[in-house]
Amino acid sequence: MDKKAKGGLSRRAVLAGAAAGVVAPVAVASAAGSSLAAAAGLTRQLTLYADYVPGTTRVGYGLEPGKPTIPGPLLEMYEGDTFEIELVNNTDQRLSIHPHGVLYDTESDGSPFNNSFNNPGETKTYTWKTRAAYQAANGLWMPGSAGYWHYHDHAFGGDHGTVGLLKGLYGGLIVRKRGDLLPSKTFTVVFTEMWINHQTAPDTPIFEANLGQRVEFLCIGHGSLMHTFHLHAHRWADTRTGMLTSATDNAPVIDNKTLDPGCSFGFQVIAGDVVGPGAWMYHCHVQQHSDDGMSGVFLVRGADGGMPAGAQDAIDRFKGHHHGTAAAEPPTGPPPTVATDASAKTAKASMPGMADMPGMDMSDMDMTGHQH
């Protein structure tokens, strides 16, 4: 995936003083200022291919021709990095790629409005930049690019990408700050009309982690319906990171959040923290939607990767529940990850044997809640 990366320097944050509060973001901003941070960013070229999913009328983005995934590849950047995305349109329809959150000029807008799209068979490059926050005249800060974002078609079959989204042309995009904790795994969850990642239960994704792993959910809403995302037995702060800045941070803590079209958010949890391993539901909490198939499984295995008691039975029960709106077309499998920084931990998550290092993640888990 990293065939054209310009930079080879390992940019993994080294978190020396964990007890000393928020470390790296402060250091970046105070030592260098936003302009230097931007200058220091990596630029990565990446080729994406838009193809029909074989045997279906669906269309997805992929890292190789003829191998689209729905959602498309998860793209990751650090503030200051740039993606130069060469999009190859292998379909017979006009389409594009439009990102949320990052910086682009009108030529990379991805909208027919700005004449920014790929005709059938055409290849076109879209450039996405990012930046750090910077201070304004009254001492407040204009926000940077870090966030849980997404990208999608804005041209297939219309001016707003409505048909492209229904076909499957969407994916996740994460911009991190230096010092952000890297998860063992990131799960991209897209609610579109009555689908989760273009599937309905029981064919929706089973997201797996081991007890104590730090895992990340990136939740994206699309289509024309209201949704809410709910995860059982885990919760997060309604902040940029899902975490709090101090023990007295007054940000809301939630486990259910509105996920309307075009919105996205993300958070990290320690899999099974206090609650233990098991099969946990995630679902849209709009009752008609969950009843009609918008639910899936977050499988928290034991710390050693073993299947916890009762989990297989739960999954079997789940698999036995078919819904009237079940997808008629096959799934494409989980999306791969591409980061501007080749050393990013999440990039490793797709390599068997490296993603599940409980020793690394267990340090974040606190089982003391069991003591009472």
Added chain:
Amino acid sequence: MDKKAKGGLSRRAVLAGAAAGVVAPVAVASAAGSSLAAAAGLTRQLTLYADYVPGTTRVGYGLEPGKPTIPGPLLEMYEGDTFEIELVNNTDQRLSIHPHGVLYDTESDGSPFNNSFNNPGETKTYTWKTRAAYQAANGLWMPGSAGYWHYHDHAFGGDHGTVGLLKGLYGGLIVRKRGDLLPSKTFTVVFTEMWINHQTAPDTPIFEANLGQRVEFLCIGHGSLMHTFHLHAHRWADTRTGMLTSATDNAPVIDNKTLDPGCSFGFQVIAGDVVGPGAWMYHCHVQQHSDDGMSGVFLVRGADGGMPAGAQDAIDRFKGHHHGTAAAEPPTGPPPTVATDASAKTAKASMPGMADMPGMDMSDMDMTGHQH
């Protein structure tokens, strides 16, 4: 209500230095760490009964057999506390209790997916734990359990509790931090389909307080429709507490908030602060919904409990407006409160004569806005 509480120690926070900023939460975390805080939590056993509301097809949770309320009892905890809830199913249908925000293992999940429910006539215990925030490797904090939450059926007539919610099987759950201000009263407001607490105007709740009392709203969304909660003449910060951490806290201040299915939030206001006593509307701001009966009254009496000028006329006008979708079944009256901490102020709110102590609450009211 407190028949099985294990701990008798008064745990009411003593707020010695009000001017010194946020007090108790910091002390808890810095002096003891989250594990000790958890260890110090109370465990309370509680029995809830699921029963048909007499003379109706509705079903609610109650503290006594045959006496369900809709919403069910308001349950309150401090971070570190545990509820062991014995649920007695007095109906002829499968049902359960599933909480948001708190910690539970798969056996207490309340979902058929995890085989966690009560068969007809069955009694089963569900355990809910809570914890404080704790620091992660980069200095940020993983969130604790404090929040404005709720609980509901997840098994009646299906896998997601859709029928149980329509029947009335839901209630409020609040997890507080030490040092949080305790209100004189808490009002639980549940928007489900086109109902407020299973009623439509003019049968929706009239929430009453005296001028200057600190009162709390816990707002919960259920069903399959989008809602927004609006309260006249009062506003709150979009934070965990509805308050700000400093004069320069940059959190949004709002008086109207999306309340989609499965979502919940809460806040405290000083009744009639600056605006004075009177009858104030609260309603869903989706126009079709307010027109069809999703509105109610927040009655702010005088500081001495007297009826303010014009308020009875307003209520009479309100009561005269009948809506086509008015409920055919009688209401169940306001829900009682159960706290893990027997000394919690809100628990007193249900005792006549103790809830309305204006001397205690007037200190929070600031009428200086009138001076101009």
Added chain:
Amino acid sequence: MDKKAKGGLSRRAVLAGAAAGVVAPVAVASAAGSSLAAAAGLTRQLTLYADYVPGTTRVGYGLEPGKPTIPGPLLEMYEGDTFEIELVNNTDQRLSIHPHGVLYDTESDGSPFNNSFNNPGETKTYTWKTRAAYQAANGLWMPGSAGYWHYHDHAFGGDHGTVGLLKGLYGGLIVRKRGDLLPSKTFTVVFTEMWINHQTAPDTPIFEANLGQRVEFLCIGHGSLMHTFHLHAHRWADTRTGMLTSATDNAPVIDNKTLDPGCSFGFQVIAGDVVGPGAWMYHCHVQQHSDDGMSGVFLVRGADGGMPAGAQDAIDRFKGHHHGTAAAEPPTGPPPTVATDASAKTAKASMPGMADMPGMDMSDMDMTGHQH
């Protein structure tokens, strides 16, 4: 517009030490306390006229009889200020004005519930107060009035203003804190049913700014439908101001936000920052809504006001796309601005030649993102 202002003192914040962090808000609160700040506020009388839009069945608020705009005039205050609004009802229907966020007694509630409205032909005064945040007993702060709010009818053709909103009786209201940065321009964007400011594309507003100008969006939702607001190539923090309080502020940064009925939010962006000048789309991201005409143009001109390359082509393409639901009635033109403080910068925005001072605003723009 300022015909009855009582105070002539310039209250424009002087921001002496921009590098020293948040300046004015702290000073106000610590030096004077909220009561003095409130006492120091200005009171302004203002007359608004509710009239039918000539040649249509629409109704709007205006600053002169017979000249309504949709949205109505943008009203601005500082915390501590008071508006005394004399509303003249020039229509043949009952109507009112009901504000969000600010302080009012029951007589100024604007609801038939409180007998607060204008009969046909009647003139009535509504008083809106504001206040600063103040500290509560546990050190947290009860929120003040500062926020991005709105006002609307609550009486035309019913009890909740549903018909009045459909007619066009709504407008923007901003309460600022001392020290808040003032924008060059404020754009009021109201999503009501399938309209933006009562128009559908291609007749929706084209909001114009010059490269580097600090501009403000005030987004308001009305009606009975769910919406989400999306702006291309710009983003904001999900805070009161759209800005962050520090480089490590953990607030979410977004470019798409749910805008359900009765909700409102606002933010400031530097027009074209990093991304450059051009024609950028803003639209509802509910796909059916954007397809049916809920989109418009944010035109970022060059720093000298010149038309950027490609922008006219984009606008021409946009204007060529007619939608089936296009409005049959003519627009009213952009709304004027009225501030309690006559020196407010935004008030100048309506004066030709003064709004576009790039020298003043360019200081906030950072083009360093281009350096890589």
